Amino acid sequence: MLIFMICFLFSVIIGIVAGLIHHKPAAPKGPTFLYGGGVFGGSLTLCLVVLTSLRVL
Template identity: 70%
Template sequence: MKLSLGVKVLIVSICALISVIVGIVAGLISHKTDTPIGPAFLLGGGVFGGTLTLCLMVLSALGVL
């Protein structure tokens, strides 16, 4: 599949935004009211990195990127 550079940048941006949303939701789910917020940030960042990596690997395997 031959896509232009602009379309590829748009697809990567969409993957990043989806990863941010998943990371925020994971951080909010893991945060408890009586605990500090630091571990929730770390978990959300890890989930963001994992989700972005997974999205980009799947798109690369499909030949989109």
Template identity: 55%
Template sequence: MNLTLGVKVLIVVICALVSVIVGIAAMWLSHAPGTPVRPAILYGGGSFGGCMLLCLAVLQALKVL
């Protein structure tokens, strides 16, 4: 695909926003009341990184980026 740079940047920003939502949901689901928040934040960060990596890998395989 021959996409302009602006469209590619927009696609990457959308992937980042989806990854943030996934990370927040994972953090929220992994946190138990009465426990420290730090492990939940690390879990959410790992989920964000994994989701972002997966999104970019799929876009690269589809030759969008």
């Protein structure tokens, strides 16, 4: 469970940073949230797949 939480928090940080990089001041915030959420989902999936293939999970 601890390793899953580490992957989750790592993915949240990656999603937040990606959203901040993608955001432009004059643009609406909706697409930025969707982009950050997509990056979060992708990084969480990638992290879990790598840990599963290494037989950590």
